Amino acid sequence: xxxxRKIDEIARRERAWEEETVxxxxxxxxxxxxxxxxxxxxxxxxxxxxxxxxxxDYLSDLGFPGDHPFTRGLHATMYRGRLWTMRQFSGYGTAxxxxxxxxxxxxxxxxxxxxxxxxxxxxxxDSDHPLSLGEVxxxxxxxxxxxxxxxxxxDIPLDRVSTSMTINGPAAVLLAMYIALGDGQGxxxxxxxxxxxxxxxxxxxxxxxxxxxxxxxxxLVTDIIEYCTGNLPSWNPVSISGYHxxxxxxxxxxxxxxxxxxxxxxxxxxxxxxxxxxxxxxxxSFFFAAHNNLLEEVAKFRAARRIWARLMRDRFxxxxxxxxxxxxxxxxxxxxxxxxxxYNNLMRVTVQALAATLGGAQSLHTNSxxxxxxxxxxxxxxxxxxxxxxxAHESGVAETIDPxxxxxxxxxxxxxxxxxxxxxxxxxxxxxxxxxxxxRGFFQREIADSAYRHQREVxxxxxxxxxxxxxxxxxxxxxRLLRVSPGVEETQRVRLMRLKGGRDGRRVEGAxxxxxxxxxxxxxxxxxxxxAVKATATLGEICGVLTEMYGEYRELIVF
Amino acid sequence: xxxxxxxxxxxxxxxxxDRGAKVVARALRDAGMxxxxxxxxxxxxQIVEAALQEDVDVLALSILSGAHMTLLPRVMELxxxxxxxxxxxxxxxxxxxxxxxxxKRAGIAxxxxxxxxxxxxxxxxxxxxxxxx
Numbered sequence: 001x002x003x004x005r006k007i008d009e010i011a012r013r014e015r016a017w018e019e020e021t022v023x024x025x026x027x028x029x030x031x032x033x034x035x036x037x038x039x040x041x042x043x044x045x046x047x048x049x050x051x052x053x054x055x056x057d058y059l060s061d062l063g064f065p066g067d068h069p070f071t072r073g074l075h076a077t078m079y080r081g082r083l084w085t086m087r088q089f090s091g092y093g094t095a096x097x098x099x100x101x102x103x104x105x106x107x108x109x110x111x112x113x114x115x116x117x118x119x120x121x122x123x124x125x126d127s128d129h130p131l132s133l134g135e136v137x138x139x140x141x142x143x144x145x146x147x148x149x150x151x152x153x154x155d156i157p158l159d160r161v162s163t164s165m166t167i168n169g170p171a172a173v174l175l176a177m178y179i180a181l182g183d184g185q186g187x188x189x190x191x192x193x194x195x196x197x198x199x200x201x202x203x204x205x206x207x208x209x210x211x212x213x214x215x216x217x218x219x220l221v222t223d224i225i226e227y228c229t230g231n232l233p234s235w236n237p238v239s240i241s242g243y244h245x246x247x248x249x250x251x252x253x254x255x256x257x258x259x260x261x262x263x264x265x266x267x268x269x270x271x272x273x274x275x276x277x278x279x280x281x282x283x284x285s286f287f288f289a290a291h292n293n294l295l296e297e298v299a300k301f302r303a304a305r306r307i308w309a310r311l312m313r314d315r316f317x318x319x320x321x322x323x324x325x326x327x328x329x330x331x332x333x334x335x336x337x338x339x340x341x342x343y344n345n346l347m348r349v350t351v352q353a354l355a356a357t358l359g360g361a362q363s364l365h366t367n368s369x370x371x372x373x374x375x376x377x378x379x380x381x382x383x384x385x386x387x388x389x390x391x392a393h394e395s396g397v398a399e400t401i402d403p404x405x406x407x408x409x410x411x412x413x414x415x416x417x418x419x420x421x422x423x424x425x426x427x428x429x430x431x432x433x434x435x436x437x438x439x440r441g442f443f444q445r446e447i448a449d450s451a452y453r454h455q456r457e458v459x460x461x462x463x464x465x466x467x468x469x470x471x472x473x474x475x476x477x478x479x480r481l482l483r484v485s486p487g488v489e490e491t492q493r494v495r496l497m498r499l500k501g502g503r504d505g506r507r508v509e510g511a512x513x514x515x516x517x518x519x520x521x522x523x524x525x526x527x528x529x530x531x532a533v534k535a536t537a538t539l540g541e542i543c544g545v546l547t548e549m550y551g552e553y554r555e556l557i558v559f
Numbered sequence: 560x561x562x563x564x565x566x567x568x569x570x571x572x573x574x575x576x577d578r579g580a581k582v583v584a585r586a587l588r589d590a591g592m593x594x595x596x597x598x599x600x601x602x603x604x605q606i607v608e609a610a611l612q613e614d615v616d617v618l619a620l621s622i623l624s625g626a627h628m629t630l631l632p633r634v635m636e637l638x639x640x641x642x643x644x645x646x647x648x649x650x651x652x653x654x655x656x657x658x659x660x661x662x663k664r665a666g667i668a669x670x671x672x673x674x675x676x677x678x679x680x681x682x683x684x685x686x687x688x689x690x691x692x
Binding site (some may be wrong): 122123131132133134135138139207208209248249340373443451454455459465468481532557559 | 572573574575576577578580581582584585586596598600602623624626628629630653655656672673674676677678
């Protein structure tokens with residue numbers, strides 16, 4: 001971006017500055033540490049200059065917002081046109097309680113719904129399964145049948161909201177329920193907007209909520225991509241997620257590299273099925289974490305868009321601009337929140353949310369300050385949402401596009417992030433791709449190693465966490481926590497009993513049998529699953545059939 | 560004669576947040592203990608069975624799903640039924656402080672929340688676990 005002569009002169013002057021000014025200063029006041037590193041282990045330089053971005057080609061590496069490679073942003077006017085979607089993930093207890101929370105959030109100005117399901121639902125178990133004991137409605141809402149889904153969205157017109165569902169293994173079943181509900185409301189399928197997370201590969205790597213082995217899991221992911229491409233044009237069939245990889249302990253670089261590797265695997269799977277890249281790629285979406293190291297995080301988001309755009313155009317031959325787009329949802333970090341001095345988390349969330357917006361996210365969830373202690377209380381959720389609103393309307397960062405673009409430091413970090421991702425791609429490909437690498441425990445070990453390293457650094461005070469290993473004061477302000485009412489399990493059990501007693505058993509059996517036959521023929525499972533949920537087959541019954549056909553996944557234990 | 564302390568790190572509940580369990584397992588191993596990790600989603604029955612089979616001195620339970628008040632007392636019931644009362648049972652994860660007294664009454668020796676240093680856990684085990692068998 002500068003001419004060579006200028007760069008040389010700047011380099012010469014920089015050396016002189018180091019030798020004279022800096023050395024003299026260091027003799028009197030040494031620096032706080034011998035080296036400063038990002039979470040990814042990148043050495044932060046004392047000062048970045050034009051020399052660090054000398055090889056950057058503005059037009060091909062940065063370009064303009066809305067144009068390849070989208071480093072500076074996806075849209076031509078970014079937040080000047082429309083702010084990011086403020087989407088708070090929520091759900092607990094019965095469908096009735098979550099329905100009330102949804103209406104409350106919509107009333108407070110939230111613009112999209114995001115459903116958290118409880119663990120039994122996530123694992124394809126009904127509320128009355130023995131393993132569900134003590135877990136029903138605790139970490140999310142319990143949905144065992146279309147009846148629960150109906151209550152969950154009562155009085156919410158599905159053609160007027162966008163709904164994100166954090167569901168993976170049983171994604172096909174929950175999406176089928178949503179479609180059936182929309183059909184019942186008279187909403188057109190074109191009007192259904194939202195996202196199913198539906199990213200099984202990161203489950204095997206990090207989140208570990210797996211039901212079936214990798215191959216049938218990826219088949220189901222691809223079924224949903226294929227079904228949505230033909231039938232739900234406004235639905236994001238998959239949200240390729242780095243968030244869980246990061247929460248499990250990875251660095252920012254690993255989060256990005258592994259997520260993009262998963263994205264490549266899904267694209268390849270859809271292509272193998274005979275789909276055309278420009279048909280399905282525009283609806284692929286991504287989900288990342290935002291942590292405390294603001295500059296590294298901004299670099300990660302910018303690099304993410306650039307790498308994806310290049311992959312889609314150069315490797316997969318995409319022609320449509322939308323296929324090259326990386327739309328991203330961002331959530332602030334759960335694992336960076338501390339149980340010590342919990343109000344400090346308000347400030348952490350602010351920094352992280354700022355990173356997401358400076359990084360050009362399309363939607364954002366801000367965590368609540370009490371989440372290291374329990375599920376968030378209503379008050380804490382309100383502060384979390386207000387944090388986004390203050391950034392949006394008061395900080396000024398939404399008023400120009402990519403305000404950190406051109407920062408010598410951020411551009412250098414963006415380049416280093418891209419180089420690091422490419423190096424990981426080579427390693428993954430040399431193992432034969434993502435699934436073989438999962439089977440060898442590669443990602444699992446990489447993540448466990450980083451988590452352990454982080455813990456050691458905190459314990460040795462090489463990384464300072466305020467309130468935990470520095471500025472530790474006994475603080476006895478325990479915020480008021482949310483408790484899930486204990487009656488949820490009973491309510492669910494009774495409802496399921498009534499449902500199973502009052503339905504047409506032959507119709508249910510027939511619908512489940514159609515799923516079996518579909519598995520045998522290796523056809524798209526969405527159609528028979530939609531029929532099955534309409535016949536009031538439960539989540540557990542449908543997933544049970546799939547387990548019978550595909551077998552159960554056994555976790556590879558790496559620590 | 561001193562033998563290596565044997566620890567079973569177990570994850571009851573359906574949640575899959577195993578970062579903490581694995582970090583603790585590794586720290587205990589690095590501190591010279593023999594560590595067995597059960598993997599995810601173990602029922603109280605499976606956990607106590609494993610503790611019995613592996614003849615452990617310490618049972619470290621990690622749970623973040625919120626089902627601790629259902630599952631941990633059940634583990635303790637089975638611990639007593641199997642005469643494993645001399646096994647030191649610890650819990651960690653997301654467990655609100657107001658639940659701790661009830662868990663201690665049920666027989667959990669101590670609860671280690673987020674932010675605990677692994678060195679403190681090592682020290683606690685060295686001071687409290689049985690040594691001779």
